Amino acid sequence: MAPIIPQKAFAIIGMCLCFPHFSYAQGAALLQPYAGEETRQIKSLSEKDVEDLQAGRGWGLAKPAELNGYPGPAHVLEAAEDLQLSPETRARVEAIYADMNAEARRLGALYIEAELQLENAFSDKSAEPEVLKRLLADAEALRAQLRQTHLEAHLETAPLLTRHQKMLYARLRGYDTGNGHDHGGHH
Template identity: 50%
Template sequence: MRRTLTALALLVAGPVWANTPSPYAGMTDRPIRALSAEQQADLLAGRGMGLALAAELNGWPGPAHVIELAGAMQLTPAQLAATQRLMAEMQESARSLGARVIEEERALDRAFSDRSITPADLSARTARIAVLQGEIRDVHLRTHLAQAALLNAEQIAAYSRLRGYADGTPQHGGPMPGGHRHH
């Protein structure tokens, strides 16, 4: 009986969410509805957007933070110059790919907007976007590999400490980035 009364009360009251506006309601004015202005700016600037956390949080430094911490990490002038080149190359690649993602998202948005989208077209478009997003992540992660190869074990440990990651040692038992083994 109690279940029946509860069900009846819910039915009579109606769904609470029926008159609640969608959290997406304010996004209909975006030029590309699937991307915020901030996301577009990040893509065009080649920013990491958290795409390299698998490397960063496992003891593989990234060039932007290595440049910021160059003095504390005791980088040599040659290491700093190589890191700056690495950063510039990564940003150039990521920016180019980011611009392509934006164009693909714009085309997808347009296809939905003008009602020309088909299932086959949708699959092709989303596959292209996914490949580009994967390439951007690959660029960022590969840069962490290249960065670690420029540093010695002490510098990598200092980086981890300075960034607030445990005691400065990677959280795994395998080789440290740069080919060094930790104990």
């Protein structure tokens, strides 16, 4: 009796024959991009994602501001000595950060819960188009609010810094400031 070969094996063998530089390891990676993620409580969020959301961290949501010359309050406070912030500026940035962080934590917890509800709809097989539409709308509305919270904190922080402090901030953060673009944001 001939051995039964899984259909995935035929696909991999076919790819190897058609593409001589294609290895089995590459084929396995293509066929199993989410391997190991099935054990997550919320499949769409890693443990690090959940930690970042619970801690009110930026989660990369403010990159349009950060990378275009609008420093964020958390990183400004980290670089306070290098930036030589005045006591008044430091106090204002600390207040912006505290407000942003409190709201980001609140919204992050709600977003995690919304993603958990979406997860549960699929894990308990109750996902239907109308349920899915509502769950997605809820989760994405929270994500948008979370992003707005982080971006607004950048908008509030930038005017508190001098042009020189913004340029120094960009240099400290490793951003290319020699490309002719003004990374100073507001003056």
